[in-house]
Amino acid sequence: QKEVEQNSGPLSVPEGAIASLNCTYSDRVSQSFFWYRQYSGKSPELIMSIYSNGDKEDGRFTAQLNKASQYVSLLIRDSQPSDSATYLCAVGTLGGSYIPTFGRGTSLIVHP
Amino acid sequence: DVKVTQSSRYLVKRTGEKVFLECVQDMDHENMFWYRQDPGLGLRLIYFSYDVKMKEKGDIPEGYSVSREKKERFSLILESASTNQTSMYLCASSPPRAVSYEQYFGPGTRLTVT
Secondary structure, eight states: OOOEEOOOOOEEEETTSOEEEEEEESOTTOOEEEEEEEOTTSOOEEEEEEOSSEEEEETTEEEEEETTTTEEEEEESSOOGGGOEEEEEEEEOTTSOSOOEEOOOEEEEEEO | OOOEEESOSEEEEOTTOOEEEEEEESSOOSEEEEEEEETTTEEEEEEEESSTTOOEEOSOOTTEEEEEEETTEEEEEESSOOGGGOEEEEEEEEOOTTTOOOOEEOOOEEEEEO
């Protein structure tokens, strides 16, 4: 059974710091990796996709993928209180089921 | 931008009622999904559909059914609502699997069954 693991948190960081969110997955042939942001009471919003080893940057967000270690992370630079949310990691395997496996999410709190 | 809409943001129903939740997407996506999300349990897949009139059971289909008569519309039906179906219901759509697994979610329907 495919598993995606995330620390539930909460992860608390001060405003302006770097927040680091981590995710591990069990299926070695996974090829698609996603980060979703979910504010309390709202639906998940896709914020980053990554498919190759290495880093992918988009504004203050950087996704990092290490397939050998089966590890994907999301860095948020210059964290703002508006970044406070739950971050869901999702992993997909091309050629298999087209349904990504979601982690349960990490709660991030950015305090002023 | 992909847009996924759901018929209601909040819904209150009585035990035993038949409940319809509707979802519409405007990006011509083949795949559509219904999840429920409960605190501590994460997202759980109820049903999904990869084409018109096609449906597949997810992880927790009991007590639910679905309908997909048009490509853009995917409906979730609670045949006889029960209190343990009180939850946040999320619809999502995604492009063909050869392209990507990115899912786009609607705003959600918070259903309360009393």
